[in-house]
Amino acid sequence: MGRGDLTNAEWVRTEPRLPASGRRGGRWNDHRKVIDGVLFRLRTGKPWQDLPDRFGMHKTVYEQHRRWSADGTWDQILRAVQAEADLAGRIDWSMVSVDSTSCRAHQHAAGARKKKPRVPKKRTTPQHHRSDEGLGRSQGGLTCNIHLAGEGEYRPLAFLVTPGQWGDAPQMIQVLERIRVPRPEGGRPRTRPDHLGDDKAHSSRRNRRYLRRRQIKHTIPEPKDQRASRKRRGSKGGRPAGFDTEIYKRRNEVERTVNRLKNSRAVATRYDKRAYVFHGTGTVAAVRLWLRP
Template identity: 55%
Template sequence: MVGRGELTDRAWALIEPLLPVSNGRSGRWRDHRQVINGILWKLRTGAPWRDLPERYGPWKTCHERLARWSADGTWDKILAAAQVKEDGTPVEWVISVDSTIVRAHQHAAGARKKGARFPATATEAIGRSRGGLTTKIHLAVDRRGRPLSILLTPGQAGDNPQLLPVLDAIRIPTPGPGRPRKRPDVLIADKGYAHDSTRALLRRRGITHVIPERADQIARRAAQGSSGGRPPGFDPALYRERNVVERCFNRLKHYRDLATRYTKRAVIYRGSLVLIAALIWLR
């Protein structure tokens, strides 16, 4: 019997073949499904690792497995496998991009820069904004609100500079031979991405975009008169579909350990997000 918030048989059938059989040191791992269910309990409740129920095994094993598979890309492999459908693509390539800020708990600060067991960055994606210590999650989703790529930056980072990295991180595998698909048919984003240079780059890539103009851009073009050019194309009906990315953020933040960042290492926090993103695809 599957407990609340635990892996379903359908999800486990996809995940199991992608997990390592041996840890290379002392033989076989502890039961993977038990450990992943323990990780999901921790992410869902936001409780300290030491409060992990005994039915999931030692808390150190669950924490170690989460950290190790975040660093070696195992969770990303699971997400990539979950994203493959019968035709190898999401249902429709209408992509929505946005970001959200997550408050970083005081325990998330102070990660070691030297001698770290797992990959470390200069800031660990923690910065200071009006809300204090924060991390910003940049997300791209398909037309049904399913995650395609996830990127972390410090909370004070701007949205527009991360648009292309988020798009470049999209790689939807195909069932057979061939390169993964990356380029969307349509990109929907808010005014935070309404830069002329960004629009020009999207046009060069052949990506139709639905991004509203900011008030200062409209006023500047009006002041230039006929030399200001025509306004960029904008489809208000299609723009209303941008809410799917907001709904995806809400799904991620149903997990209390993701709604507030307690993890010191950015790679582990991102791995947690990727794991839940894969489960969203498998629902």
């Protein structure tokens, strides 16, 4: 077992949730070796062609990662380990925060062909496929954003990949609706935190209405321009938004979650051309955080 590979304990928790067969009906040679290859590339950011020989053929490792990113296998594994943690009481639902981070795109991430991506059978569109490939041009060049919801133990519950020039406020609802932690003992998956904490970038009337409708308590500071606009409208502007400074101090938790996720070089810098493959790369990084004690 090399540095960064799955430990025996992590493998025992991961193996039951892996697909049993390959594309042609036969079993894969060694799931663990391939996953260790994906983790090596995730940690180092090296090109797939530069994977060490101990992981087997680099094309096999890449194709399995691409296939599992397309058919949602990585997402299923993430939800399974989240359900396991929730059953053990290891998810801090008392405070969930949403934040975004910018990931600089490597030059190799650009230039994806404008054609229909290869997809597994029985699917018409890959999971998380975007026609714009989640890339946008800003002052720093090609970038993409990761919008994520993090819980109190510095682990991501859900995230979304968008082009770099997209704003934060319009993505908050989409991120929250991706939170879906199954309950193995029965019942509907948990989708609602006890409290939500966001920064000024997520403050909007639409977002606050959404949170009130779902009965989610929230702490979001109101920007000066929105506060001034509300006062100009008088009684039609509504009541001032409540704000608890003590609760807002926990905003650092989601920022620390972002830092833990971007410790993986293949997440901090985007090398994947396809948005759904990059989403799979981020999901693998999130699974690794959930597997760690």
